[in-house]
Amino acid sequence: MTCATHIEIKKVQALLNALQENDQTQAAMLLDELTQLRESELYQRLSSLTNNLHDTLDELVDNRLLLQTKHDLPDVTERLEYVLSSTDEACSKTLASTERAMDLSESIALLVQESFNEGSNKNRSEPLQKQLNELNTELTNILLAQSFQDLTGQVLNRVLLTVSALEQSLIQLISDSRHDYDAIPDKEEGDEQKQDEMKGIGPNVTQKSKQNSMDSQDAVDDLLGELGI
Amino acid sequence: MQMNRDMNILVVDDFSTMRRIVKNLLKELGFHKFDEADDGATAWPMVQTGKYDFIVSDWNMPDMTGLELLKHVRADANLQNTPFLLITAEAKRSQILEAAQAGVDGYIVKPFTAATLNAKIHKIFERVAERQNG
Numbered sequence: 566m567t568c569a570t571h572i573e574i575k576k577v578q579a580l581l582n583a584l585q586e587n588d589q590t591q592a593a594m595l596l597d598e599l600t601q602l603r604e605s606e607l608y609q610r611l612s613s614l615t616n617n618l619h620d621t622l623d624e625l626v627d628n629r630l631l632l633q634t635k636h637d638l639p640d641v642t643e644r645l646e647y648v649l650s651s652t653d654e655a656c657s658k659t660l661a662s663t664e665r666a667m668d669l670s671e672s673i674a675l676l677v678q679e680s681f682n683e684g685s686n687k688n689r690s691e692p693l694q695k696q697l698n699e700l701n702t703e704l705t706n707i708l709l710a711q712s713f714q715d716l717t718g719q720v721l722n723r724v725l726l727t728v729s730a731l732e733q734s735l736i737q738l739i740s741d742s743r744h745d746y747d748a749i750p751d752k753e754e755g756d757e758q759k760q761d762e763m764k765g766i767g768p769n770v771t772q773k774s775k776q777n778s779m780d781s782q783d784a785v786d787d788l789l790g791e792l793g794i
Numbered sequence: 795m796q797m798n799r800d801m802n803i804l805v806v807d808d809f810s811t812m813r814r815i816v817k818n819l820l821k822e823l824g825f826h827k828f829d830e831a832d833d834g835a836t837a838w839p840m841v842q843t844g845k846y847d848f849i850v851s852d853w854n855m856p857d858m859t860g861l862e863l864l865k866h867v868r869a870d871a872n873l874q875n876t877p878f879l880l881i882t883a884e885a886k887r888s889q890i891l892e893a894a895q896a897g898v899d900g901y902i903v904k905p906f907t908a909a910t911l912n913a914k915i916h917k918i919f920e921r922v923a924e925r926q927n928g
Binding site (some may be wrong): 624759761763764766767768769777778779780781782784788789792794 | 823828848853854855860861882883884885886887888889890891894896899900901902903904906
């Protein structure tokens with residue numbers, strides 16, 4: 566690092582002289598003077614670097630990034646969490662129904678066995694048993710296909726961690742650039758929102774998007790009823 | 795009321811899973827003539843052939859939304875009376891009002907049950923019959 570402070574040769578010479586004359590007090594004093602100069606210079610440079618950094622941050626943290634950090638990232642998190650919980654729920658339902666169907670197929674197999682046990686009917690049970698076996702294979706396939714929930718769940722959890730770490734870093738960046746995170750305004754809703762709605766915005770799964778949305782088919786029916794539909 | 799189980803139904807949704815679910819539920823209800831389209835834009839030329847007695851559509855699709863498809867149908871003199879059912883995740887009050895204004899006959903919010911679909915279809919065709927008789 567280059568240093569703009571001029572080190573006076575006089576002072577260095579005086580320091581050398583003091584040392585030669587073994588005047589420790591004088592030497593210490595002169596050395597302090599010299600190092601102090603350098604320290605204050607370092608401090609100034611640090612301070613100017615910090616200011617530069619703040620200016621850069623100010624440019625970086627424009628309004629858009631502030632809004633995205635405060636609104637879009639939590640929105641992403643909420644939506645991913647919805648995906649996690651709804652696929653989990655759907656899987657549980659599928660598994661429960663499949664298990665119930667497997668039980669049913671098992672009791673049907675027993676009934677078939679009992680009903681066709683008598684000698685002359687024996688060959689008639691064979692095609693039934695064969696079809697029941699096929700049914701069981703299909704049910705097992707349905708069961709196994711649900712293992713996607715484990716894999717996609719793991720992937721989503723990792724993505725959620727990354728998004729949350731990114732959000733924390735951005736919040737830090739915002740406060741480092743002396744912006745007040747809490748003072749970032751809410752997203753404006755207007756024509757853009759209306760346009761989005763007409764295009765379709767998908768399910769309202771976040772707290773915010775649930776505003777002004779119908780939470781059940783009954784609520785929709787009531788509204789349509791008022792309109793005569 | 796007797797519903798015509800032989801009517802031609804067009805199922806429009808960009809998710810094939812959803813089309814399969816809707817088709818299977820309609821089959822359970824006794825219908826058997828279906829065609830599928832994966833977007834409003836692919837559905838519209840099919841609808842224009844005049845083949846369909848009933849359209850079941852999603853709202854949010856990439857090229858042409860179900861709402862736009864509905865508006866197209868209602869604006870066409872030959873097709874404007876075709877019963878139109880929206881099955882959609884869109885559930886904002888403003889959206890339902892918009893669909894009603896555009897002339898939707900039924901509105902089902904996803905996720906839905908077989909019973910809801912059954913009830914709405916019955917209601918739609920009861921009203922169609924009333925319109926024809928009255």
